[in-house]
Amino acid sequence: MSEKITIYDIAKKLNITAATVSRALNNNPKIKESTRELVIKTAASMNYKQNKLALALKSGRSNNIGVIVPRIDSNFFASVIRGIEEELHPHGYQVIICQTHEDSKRENENLYTLIDAQVDGILMSVTAVTNENDGAFHNVLEKNVPLIFFDRSKNIDGVSSVTINDFKGGYMATQHLINEGCCCIAHLSGDQSLEIFKNRFLGYKQALLDNGMIFKEELVISVKSSVDAGKEAIETLLSLETRPDAIFSSSDFAALGAIQELKERHISIPQEFCVTGFSNEPFTKFMELSITSVDQSPLEMGKMSARVFLEQVDKTETIKIEKKVVLAPELHIRKSSSRTDS
Amino acid sequence: MSEKITIYDIAKKLNITAATVSRALNNNPKIKESTRELVIKTAASMNYKQNKLALALKSGRSNNIGVIVPRIDSNFFASVIRGIEEELHPHGYQVIICQTHEDSKRENENLYTLIDAQVDGILMSVTAVTNENDGAFHNVLEKNVPLIFFDRSKNIDGVSSVTINDFKGGYMATQHLINEGCCCIAHLSGDQSLEIFKNRFLGYKQALLDNGMIFKEELVISVKSSVDAGKEAIETLLSLETRPDAIFSSSDFAALGAIQELKERHISIPQEFCVTGFSNEPFTKFMELSITSVDQSPLEMGKMSARVFLEQVDKTETIKIEKKVVLAPELHIRKSSSRTDS
DNA sequence: CTGTTAGCGCCTTCAT
DNA sequence: ATGAAGGCGCTAACAG
Numbered sequence: 001m002s003e004k005i006t007i008y009d010i011a012k013k014l015n016i017t018a019a020t021v022s023r024a025l026n027n028n029p030k031i032k033e034s035t036r037e038l039v040i041k042t043a044a045s046m047n048y049k050q051n052k053l054a055l056a057l058k059s060g061r062s063n064n065i066g067v068i069v070p071r072i073d074s075n076f077f078a079s080v081i082r083g084i085e086e087e088l089h090p091h092g093y094q095v096i097i098c099q100t101h102e103d104s105k106r107e108n109e110n111l112y113t114l115i116d117a118q119v120d121g122i123l124m125s126v127t128a129v130t131n132e133n134d135g136a137f138h139n140v141l142e143k144n145v146p147l148i149f150f151d152r153s154k155n156i157d158g159v160s161s162v163t164i165n166d167f168k169g170g171y172m173a174t175q176h177l178i179n180e181g182c183c184c185i186a187h188l189s190g191d192q193s194l195e196i197f198k199n200r201f202l203g204y205k206q207a208l209l210d211n212g213m214i215f216k217e218e219l220v221i222s223v224k225s226s227v228d229a230g231k232e233a234i235e236t237l238l239s240l241e242t243r244p245d246a247i248f249s250s251s252d253f254a255a256l257g258a259i260q261e262l263k264e265r266h267i268s269i270p271q272e273f274c275v276t277g278f279s280n281e282p283f284t285k286f287m288e289l290s291i292t293s294v295d296q297s298p299l300e301m302g303k304m305s306a307r308v309f310l311e312q313v314d315k316t317e318t319i320k321i322e323k324k325v326v327l328a329p330e331l332h333i334r335k336s337s338s339r340t341d342s
Numbered sequence: 343m344s345e346k347i348t349i350y351d352i353a354k355k356l357n358i359t360a361a362t363v364s365r366a367l368n369n370n371p372k373i374k375e376s377t378r379e380l381v382i383k384t385a386a387s388m389n390y391k392q393n394k395l396a397l398a399l400k401s402g403r404s405n406n407i408g409v410i411v412p413r414i415d416s417n418f419f420a421s422v423i424r425g426i427e428e429e430l431h432p433h434g435y436q437v438i439i440c441q442t443h444e445d446s447k448r449e450n451e452n453l454y455t456l457i458d459a460q461v462d463g464i465l466m467s468v469t470a471v472t473n474e475n476d477g478a479f480h481n482v483l484e485k486n487v488p489l490i491f492f493d494r495s496k497n498i499d500g501v502s503s504v505t506i507n508d509f510k511g512g513y514m515a516t517q518h519l520i521n522e523g524c525c526c527i528a529h530l531s532g533d534q535s536l537e538i539f540k541n542r543f544l545g546y547k548q549a550l551l552d553n554g555m556i557f558k559e560e561l562v563i564s565v566k567s568s569v570d571a572g573k574e575a576i577e578t579l580l581s582l583e584t585r586p587d588a589i590f591s592s593s594d595f596a597a598l599g600a601i602q603e604l605k606e607r608h609i610s611i612p613q614e615f616c617v618t619g620f621s622n623e624p625f626t627k628f629m630e631l632s633i634t635s636v637d638q639s640p641l642e643m644g645k646m647s648a649r650v651f652l653e654q655v656d657k658t659e660t661i662k663i664e665k666k667v668v669l670a671p672e673l674h675i676r677k678s679s680s681r682t683d684s
Numbered sequence: 685c686t687g688t689t690a691g692c693g694c695c696t697t698c699a700t
Numbered sequence: 701a702t703g704a705a706g707g708c709g710c711t712a713a714c715a716g
Binding site for chain 2: 692694695
């Protein structure tokens, strides 16, 4: 049907040169107003569309940014992406999505692919190292492509990050449990090679110590973020001599599993056992026995990451700015841990 | 640091021409094996990366596909996108995400933007018409860019679609409520300009008629997909003379709101009142009073859409194929409507 | 103000 | 089997 029409087509029609057309279309100041109008009008009538690929090749900027996440179908990551998209859209950037499925090999592959695709920046949440770490990150930095970590960060020189204060989140949740009178608090953690989980754990530990409580290694269990993992954890924990009466879980899903298993065993929540999660997944609020959780403000995190990128991309290439934004976590206290209210 | 290196750089180094390098890299059969190996080796050593933008400009194919959804932070859409990404990734396509926020103006804008960005195809879930419909869709078809609708479809000539049988979904849910002994079933519907909601409604209506029940206009309320909307709907419904004893909701969130409001009024579920939702959002399964819902297999829907796109893109340009894939909905019966079990 | 020229990086006839 | 040349569509010097 309608063939692709270029600035040459409209130049020919107007007996002018393509450069003039280009200038007119780009609001170049030194062009006669009359010709500008004429060009714009005929361009519209011919249904001309600028070829962004040509522009990208010419300028070296694709106007695409890459976003790498472990998976997209989690409320947290989807919300972050929403924030990124909304912040970047007005600036003319398109968002390319990549998933790692928690496989660092896929992560490296995605990094290379995005660089190949000439993205103008990469925003990502790293995955735990499951494979050989080749120089993918180094490659990105070498190419001078702005790289920004959100939530799951890595300590790399010259790389900015937007995270929440996970230590504080862990501390707040644990302190809350202590305030509710829990005296033996267990912790469901995640992959310790990820800083977020390490920091949540450290916050938990510090809260215990600050309150004169004893930290016990055996009360910390590393689990996957799944309902089943939470159930299994309860099984383990209840078989200990020092039976815990509360859990601070780094995962809402594990917290849910724990709650389900506790109910199964007719242990009343929150009277006999308190549970808090992390991430403030929608379902934690919806449950009849709503679950206390730490909110990470994912939408804000996405927007902030995008803003950090925009700052970065505007600067002169020579100066490497490293910005570390740390957002405040927010504890949402709900029924699963409120003895005072219920 | 490391400058962008091109085929010319490696050609110079080897005292051959760029064309030869290009051929060697592309496994052109008429190239000496020794030079091929040499080229590939030095390319690797120089850390050469093909510039996809140049390739795209040359070939006219960007290897990007655009995905347009109302919003990304809903489990359904995020899961569809996950499916699309997973199916397309092995074929070398990148996925660009766009959101409409249920605004048809944004939808048109996104369509134009994607076309401008020279995407090789567009997969989308349409939004209700909230603004003037300009020729955005027509424009896409004119450019011969494969367009595939998923879930929320539009009847346009030559456009393929992947949907579920919403009529059947509505029918199944309603029939189930009837089987459970409900005799006055209300329906929470959505924007009737969207076929999915119209079809769910029609399925509901047909089920009533097939069972010799009376369809009453007043029992159908159009609501937004939100918890609050569900609560308000209950208020309206309970004030009717013919007070309903069940709801088939086209939205899980509205169903949840309805349940919350019913509990507030001490109406027991499912004994006095049954509720079913639609979409099988994760929380429907997690609730203590789990919610019956219709699953739309979003992951499969995404993969299927991607496959339809791949078929389309391979064909010779001249033939327009229009494929309508209809997936089967699956009713997940849970506590909110199981009188027999509980 | 506008035309001419050149080049972004790659591929692909056409020669040789 | 390889070199030379042209072009994908656009912009940015450099002229005039």
